[in-house]
Amino acid sequence: MSPTLKTSADAAFTDAGEQVGLSIEDFRSATGRRWVLRSVDDRTVRTIIQKCNMSEIGARVLAARGILPDDVPLYLEPTLRDLLPDPDKFHDMARGAERLATAIMQDECIGIFGDYDVDGATSAALLTRFIRAAGGRTAAHIPDRIAEGYGPNAPAILNLKDRRGCGVVVTVDCGTLSFGPLREVRDGGLDVIVVDHHTAESELPPALAVINPNRMDEVPGYGQLAAVGVAFLLAVAVNRTLRDAGWYRQNPPEPNLLQWLDMVALGTVCDVVPLTGINRALVLQGLKVLAARRLLGLRALADVAGIDETPSAYHLGFILGPRINAGGRVGEADLGYRLLTTEHEDEAWHLARKLDALNKERQDIELGVLDAALRRMTDAAFANSPTAIADGASWHPGVIGIVASRLKERFNRPACVISWDGETGVGSGRSVKGVDLGTAIIAARQAGLLEKGGGHAMAAGFTVTKQKFGGFMDFLNDRVAAAIADVGMQANISVDGYLRPGGANLGLAEELAALGPFGSGNPEPRFIIPDVRLTYCDVVGQNHVKCRIAKEDGGNLDGIAFRALDSELGAALLEHDGRRLNLVGKIRSNSWMGRVSPQLQIEDAGYCGG
Numbered sequence: 001m002s003p004t005l006k007t008s009a010d011a012a013f014t015d016a017g018e019q020v021g022l023s024i025e026d027f028r029s030a031t032g033r034r035w036v037l038r039s040v041d042d043r044t045v046r047t048i049i050q051k052c053n054m055s056e057i058g059a060r061v062l063a064a065r066g067i068l069p070d071d072v073p074l075y076l077e078p079t080l081r082d083l084l085p086d087p088d089k090f091h092d093m094a095r096g097a098e099r100l101a102t103a104i105m106q107d108e109c110i111g112i113f114g115d116y117d118v119d120g121a122t123s124a125a126l127l128t129r130f131i132r133a134a135g136g137r138t139a140a141h142i143p144d145r146i147a148e149g150y151g152p153n154a155p156a157i158l159n160l161k162d163r164r165g166c167g168v169v170v171t172v173d174c175g176t177l178s179f180g181p182l183r184e185v186r187d188g189g190l191d192v193i194v195v196d197h198h199t200a201e202s203e204l205p206p207a208l209a210v211i212n213p214n215r216m217d218e219v220p221g222y223g224q225l226a227a228v229g230v231a232f233l234l235a236v237a238v239n240r241t242l243r244d245a246g247w248y249r250q251n252p253p254e255p256n257l258l259q260w261l262d263m264v265a266l267g268t269v270c271d272v273v274p275l276t277g278i279n280r281a282l283v284l285q286g287l288k289v290l291a292a293r294r295l296l297g298l299r300a301l302a303d304v305a306g307i308d309e310t311p312s313a314y315h316l317g318f319i320l321g322p323r324i325n326a327g328g329r330v331g332e333a334d335l336g337y338r339l340l341t342t343e344h345e346d347e348a349w350h351l352a353r354k355l356d357a358l359n360k361e362r363q364d365i366e367l368g369v370l371d372a373a374l375r376r377m378t379d380a381a382f383a384n385s386p387t388a389i390a391d392g393a394s395w396h397p398g399v400i401g402i403v404a405s406r407l408k409e410r411f412n413r414p415a416c417v418i419s420w421d422g423e424t425g426v427g428s429g430r431s432v433k434g435v436d437l438g439t440a441i442i443a444a445r446q447a448g449l450l451e452k453g454g455g456h457a458m459a460a461g462f463t464v465t466k467q468k469f470g471g472f473m474d475f476l477n478d479r480v481a482a483a484i485a486d487v488g489m490q491a492n493i494s495v496d497g498y499l500r501p502g503g504a505n506l507g508l509a510e511e512l513a514a515l516g517p518f519g520s521g522n523p524e525p526r527f528i529i530p531d532v533r534l535t536y537c538d539v540v541g542q543n544h545v546k547c548r549i550a551k552e553d554g555g556n557l558d559g560i561a562f563r564a565l566d567s568e569l570g571a572a573l574l575e576h577d578g579r580r581l582n583l584v585g586k587i588r589s590n591s592w593m594g595r596v597s598p599q600l601q602i603e604d605a606g607y608c609g610g
Contacts, residue, residue: 111166116328122267125340228267274521329398
């Protein structure tokens, strides 16, 4: 970023605020949300401008996110040197690292049991690549979502011992609540190391090591790590143990762990963990590795997906991630893992094309389940409950988590979607800020209302029977209602200020992008574009609404509202009939056919004057 004290966007930013002449409470939203201006301390803004030579918009964005002037340099350029913790500070890390280092040095095959989502696939691939580069041997198993369900299962893990010759198995992104299966595995004579980040109970499973920053006995501060971040710390610890043992003096050269940060960034963004602190450093550095296009699988997937620009967190979360996920959702569970570990270009292209096709299939299945879930939500038993709950027979289990996310976004409350197979249902839930869904699901399991259940604050999975479904709904709704009463749950959309269309230029888009990566815990800046006229509006792609916004001095600003066709937002845009609008959205650069231009990603709208 090339910061300046004053930019054209700053002028448009200031002028728009002065010209509006309205309180933010005067704006009306088509989607029923309240527009809330982020509060900032003006003295902090002025200090950031002066000390860090930043524009007013950039300074206000940082101040609104609690970044103090002295912390700006580390925020803008977070380094692993400054933010990466010593792995040995985590319980069981040294024990797990010693066991894996010993296995590598004694040529003992190491089993890796991963989850089928992006966090699980990247965690498994990271450890596989590291162990092999360090001179070790691996065998992996990624469970089938439908046939095996979530989490470790004893037959599959013991098969790694009996058929693949593994003496130790690492479970990644799962295992913290797998008491029964891991007890059976232990009794079968196999060492297990759990590498996870999901919410733990006071009791831990019977494993050689349970490495989880969300253990109840861990020191707070790193619970935001995704499983792939924990796996990276384990690789650092094992690498250090091998180095101290002199292993690299007469064996393979010591691997550079930074070369795999692209996978760490991918898993971190896609698991929607807060992009603050160490996660921010991992993602920012990982995006630099991704831009170098060294990993065959990710290079092929980026090309198949048509990414022809510098990758960002958006590309990780919305382009690459869904395709990696598609294998575990509607295809073969291990496709993503295989793509990330292949050393053959032909195989990389084959797997990338297959995942791209499966992602299209997943989108079609998702739309069908979402439509059915929305119809189900009209039932009286579900329509007004604190939790948006929808259930149906034989809904594809691979998309219920995505559909739960859509319901959460639509109704601004925690959402759970259940797919029934006979008398048993598999459920997936997504939550909103302030409501810890994982803890609620664990409590329901402890109360005997669920067969299985676990997760973390923002997402959870569970298995329920029809006999106990009503009791589970009542239990969950009571927990969620209490949490909502504590934190409040009015639908809000937070904005960073006002901006005229002419100020939404490429320079501003690039400056804002340099303040990223954005995501959970570090929201992307939004602005109100007040009192504008649309010169064009139509439907494009799969239910997206594209429009052009007239600038004050001629020309247009492109705008798009994703998945908005059947929503109140889409109706407000498509049926404006010449009326002037207030818009809320994010300023991004858009690359199309070799042309880069600014674009407003529209998230809300309202007619001027009510």
